[in-house]
Amino acid sequence: IRVPRTSQIDDEICELVDTFNQMADEIERHVREQEARSHIREKAIIDERERIARELHDGMAQVLGYVNTKAMAVRLMLQKGKIQDADRQLNQLEEAAHSLFVDVREAILGLKMAGEVGSNLPSAVNSYVAQFTRLSDIPVRVNIQPQIQDLSLSTEKELQLLRIMQEALSNIRKHANASRIWIDLQAAENKLQLQIRDDGLGFDPKAAATEALQDHYGLDSMRERAKAIGASLELDSQIGRGTKILVQLDLNGR
Secondary structure (H helix, E strand, O other): OOOOOOOOOOHHHHHHHHHHHHHHHHHHHHHHHHHHHHHHHHHHHHHHHHHHHHHHHHHHHHHHHHHHHHHHHHHHHHHOOOHHHHHHHHHHHHHHHHHHHHHHHHHHHHHHHHHOOOHHHHHHHHHHHHHHHHHHHOOEEEEEHHOOOOOOOHHHHHHHHHHHHHHHHHHHHHHOOOOOEEEEEEOOOOOOEEEEEEEOOOOOOHHOHHHHHHHOOOHHHHHHHHOOOOEEEEEEEEOOEEEEEEEEEEOOOO
């Protein structure tokens, strides 16, 4: 509501009216900005949930196809009396089922994480890591610089950083055979740095440059996510000496 001026003379009443109207304009502008931010956040969350759902669907379809093939093979082996071969196939089925179970739980965590984005990045990191540790039984040490405990990022940037971390942790669980993971979140030279490293098997980055291995480790996906928010992603790994991923995001205009 705006108060109309009752006089053209700049007396105290008119000054009070002008001040009141300016406050109303400011409140209206603030409400529009809040609505715009809320819309952007909702769209980012919906897009991310749709992406996770597609990944979950594709992963389940692939594993269930594998399970179906193995089950048929076991049935044929049992018909032919090949008990030991059938037992080996059943062990592989058991491993595939367990892997699918963990993948589904991770996907559910990802969906939950997407819905919680926009509150606080350090809090979201700690929350996800706690659940990942319970799921994987791999201890994760988190070090978050006190100066960025109240850091505020856009929804898109926070979401992509969290998804890069999730992808990296999933890779470690599936491929690294690591006994420990370290996550560091800090600000240096006006850049936010997210580092994930492990003491696992490591791999040859040159060999991983092939398209198949890029997809296998989700490296392309992580690089695309970093690029989408104007961040850089560096990979350092050696066979037998673990892997380190460093994401750096410019905090100017965050």
